[in-house]
Amino acid sequence: MKRYLFWIPTLLTTLALLGGCGALLISGPMLAAGVARAGQATPTPAPAAPATSSAPGNPLLALETMLHDIATHVSPSVVNIQVTQKPQATSQTLPDLPDLPNLPNMPHFHFSIPPQQEPQSLPSQALGSGFVWDTQGHIVTNNHVVQGADRITVTFADGTTEDATLVGTDPDSDLAVVQVNHLPNDLQPIQVADSNQVQVGDLAVAIGNPFGLEGTLTVGFISALGRSLPVESSQLQGGTYTIPDIIQTDASINPGNSGGVLVNDAGQLIGVPTAIQSPVRASAGIGLAVPSAMVQRVVPALIEHGSYAHSWLGISGTTMTPDLAKAMQLDADQRGALVLDVTDGGPADQAGVHGSDREITMDGQPSHVGGDVLVAIDNQPINEFDDLVTYLARSTQVGQTVTLTVLRDGKPQTIDATLAARPTAR
Template structure:
């Protein structure tokens, strides 16, 4: 009797292994190889209660080991305002972590622990440049420090936008239906080859439960900022030192301008890059319908030879450059004259970060 039961069990196990699909085998291989590189991050934030007593509040997220020296990639919102950070590895070992650098605009942060190389499994970075809707996506998290979780799905959409905690729009966001559960923020989104293609950051849910709409910061965005976060503690964004407003056709007609589209320079920061380049800001106010607009400044019609039509596009395109880069602007002065101006981008002041 015992022999028959054991024999049945062996046959069943063998049958089960043989019945696994290639996709299931891939999931298992990815989990066993990469899950040890996904850590739990516990943050302690000091708050004040009604009586102004200091009360510690703890939050939890995930992170990915990206370097054998102990650097860990996670979300800015996982470590935001933390007075203490603790990292738990897959083997249960806990380490006090220190914040190396953080960029709220992209919701990316780097922390570091002092662990030996033998205790660290590095998750390799891939590329998010050529992702396709429908390709496999695997999310691994370590939400409670009790063990890693794996959820699978596909890339549902690419090129989405998400507003960061600073209010800025983060572009090229990856949307996936792989479940991103509470505590999985900061963990990796992985392709079928085992490369990290994103950092899981948020879910969309009217109830707080996962409804199959998750978002991840593309790994190419992280690769753009991570070296500066490690070396400088922050990411240096380019800065023009101007404020802009889109010039609509109706506005141009009301102001009797010589151009019907472009971007109006509303204000120029004294001694900033635009001021040094000779770009002029507004000098007076005018009422157009129910709106008061600042007029008299230059109107940008081209940037690096490309026609511009709205302020948001100019701002987004500028953020792709680096401080010190030169930008060519074709502007129309308020008197109708035209000028070509070279602007050398500065570094965004700390007070504006």
């Protein structure tokens, strides 16, 4: 079965005059890799008023009251972001937009202007969402919303419009921060919840600007936790990285929701919508959001430094399977992450971690075996490769020394490795 994974596209409109009409297209690629806030006080907006039903015993009215409260208290903190890019000189034929990450069983899509509409220059505007982070005018959105922007304009719920400056970006979490000089009076930053406490089945409310329709509220539930998304910049970095701990929801997420909010029943941020999985390039009930715990780690660094340093071990690997275990003469139920490759000069290499050293054929396909099997990090079990990625993202920082428990030739041993900063795109 084919899977179609997109970063949520911003809504993109061309400004060139094409026979007196503006062309409209959806930009691509459609993309979708709790900590105290360093250096600043945690925003303390007035929390959304608790839902109270005017008709006790009527759950539908109670739900409606709660949603009214969320709309009243949260929607004003969600903004529309318009990004303008300068005209780009083009040849007679416009190139296709970049490919999606090269994922198994996921086709690549390209979106380009029909030949009869190709202008010689193409000023464009992209529309996305964002939310107020603090009273200093910082606004959080997705990196893919503001990437390549020449001008960023923020429109608040009351219609106030402000030009914004780019403060910092982190492609590896698809987060960015912009700043405006003035906020509307009495506008409060959004309250942030700990996404690590979210459970499957919890109510989820998405607020953003799908298709440019400002202040749209949609309702659903938390469908799954612990998903992972490929990082768009991986192709530029020479490695493959993922965003861990992604939240899945069936609240309707569409182009233009990028950078908006996913909140809980108290109107507190639990995630930032960033991707959808859909065969129709619009909501099909699988929306994906960067968890608020990651937002709380990354955003303060973007405000202070303009970037965020992700902990990096310098390995690639895969989850152990019974077939791999058998090939390595381990118990069939052996869990862990098999190290396939170790980056030369990286933390794992310097610590002495071993990558796979031979290739075998399984089910007619080549497979690498023989490397160390990671079974724990700092005494936290690793049952699959994503467990390692999640631990590094949640619980470590650059310069920290971690203790790896590995199986080498079937025998356990421990290795200390000092984490470095993940290489950035060049």
